Amino acid sequence: MPTYKFQYFDGRGRGEIIRYVFHAADKDFEDIRYDFPTWATIKESTPFGQIPVLTVDGKKLAQSGSIARYLAREFGLAGKTSWEQALIDQYMGLAGDLFKEVIKFYFEKDEGKKKELLKNLEDVLYPKFCGFFQNALEKNGGNYFVGSGLTLGDLAVIDIFDTPLHHSPKLMDAFPKLQAHRQRILALPNLATYVQKRKVTDI
Ligand SMILES: N[C@@H](CCC(=O)N[C@@H](CS)C(=O)NCC(=O)O)C(=O)O
Numbered sequence: 100m101p102t103y104k105f106q107y108f109d110g111r112g113r114g115e116i117i118r119y120v121f122h123a124a125d126k127d128f129e130d131i132r133y134d135f136p137t138w139a140t141i142k143e144s145t146p147f148g149q150i151p152v153l154t155v156d157g158k159k160l161a162q163s164g165s166i167a168r169y170l171a172r173e174f175g176l177a178g179k180t181s182w183e184q185a186l187i188d189q190y191m192g193l194a195g196d197l198f199k200e201v202i203k204f205y206f207e208k209d210e211g212k213k214k215e216l217l218k219n220l221e222d223v224l225y226p227k228f229c230g231f232f233q234n235a236l237e238k239n240g241g242n243y244f245v246g247s248g249l250t251l252g253d254l255a256v257i258d259i260f261d262t263p264l265h266h267s268p269k270l271m272d273a274f275p276k277l278q279a280h281r282q283r284i285l286a287l288p289n290l291a292t293y294v295q296k297r298k299v300t301d302i
Pocket residue numbers: 112113142148149150151161162163164
C-alpha cells in the first residue's frame with residue numbers, strides 16, 4: 100500500500116473532492132492543511148506553485164482533477180468501462196462549470212456586484228445546474244450518476260454543492276431526487292464520520 104500525503108488549504112475548495120475519494124474508499128492519507136503564511140513558505144516546493152498536491156511514495160502530482168481521477172482509478176471508483184470514465188469526466192466538467200461561477204461570487208469584493216452575482220446564482224444558475232444533475236441522475240436510475248455503484252461522479256456532485264448549500268441552504272428544495280442522492284451518499288459510513296467532524300468553512 101503506497102503512502103499518501105495530501106497538501107491543501109484548511110478548507111474544501113479544490114481539495115475536498117480528493118479528500119472525499121480517500122474517505123469514501125476508506126484509505127489512509129496524511130491530510131496536510133495550510134494557512135496562508137505557511138503556504139507562502141512551501142509554495143516553491145510544489146510542482147507548479149499551487150495546491151492541491153498529492154505525494155505518493157515521494158512522487159508529487161498536481162492538478163485537482165488529475166489527482167482525483169488517479170486515486171479513483173487506484174481505489175475502484177473510476178468507472179468500469181471507458182464510457183463510464185467518460186461520463187464521470189462529463190460530470191466533473193459540469194461541476195467545474197458551476198465551480199467557476201461560485202468562485203466568481205466568492206472572491207467579488209464589491210458588495211453590490213456580489214449581491215447581483217448571488218441573485219443570479221440563486222435565481223438562474225443553481226436551478227439550471229440542479230436540473231441538469233437531477234435529470235442525469237434519474238436517467239441512470241436515480242441511485243448513482245454512473246453505472247450501478249458509487250464513483251467519482253457521485254463525489255464530484257456532492258462536492259460541488261457543498262459551498263452553494265453553505266450560503267443558500269434551500270437551493271435543492273425543488274430537486275428532491277438530487278437532495279436524496281446527496282443525503283444517501285453523505286450517509287455512507289466513512290463519509291458521514293468524516294463530514295461530521297470536518298471543520299465548517301465558507302468554501
Ligand atoms: N487547476 C488547478 C488550480 C489550482 C489552484 O488554483 N490552486 C489555488 C488554491 S484553490 C492555489 O494554489 N492558490 C495559492 C497560490 O496560487 O499561491 C487545480 O485544479 O488544481
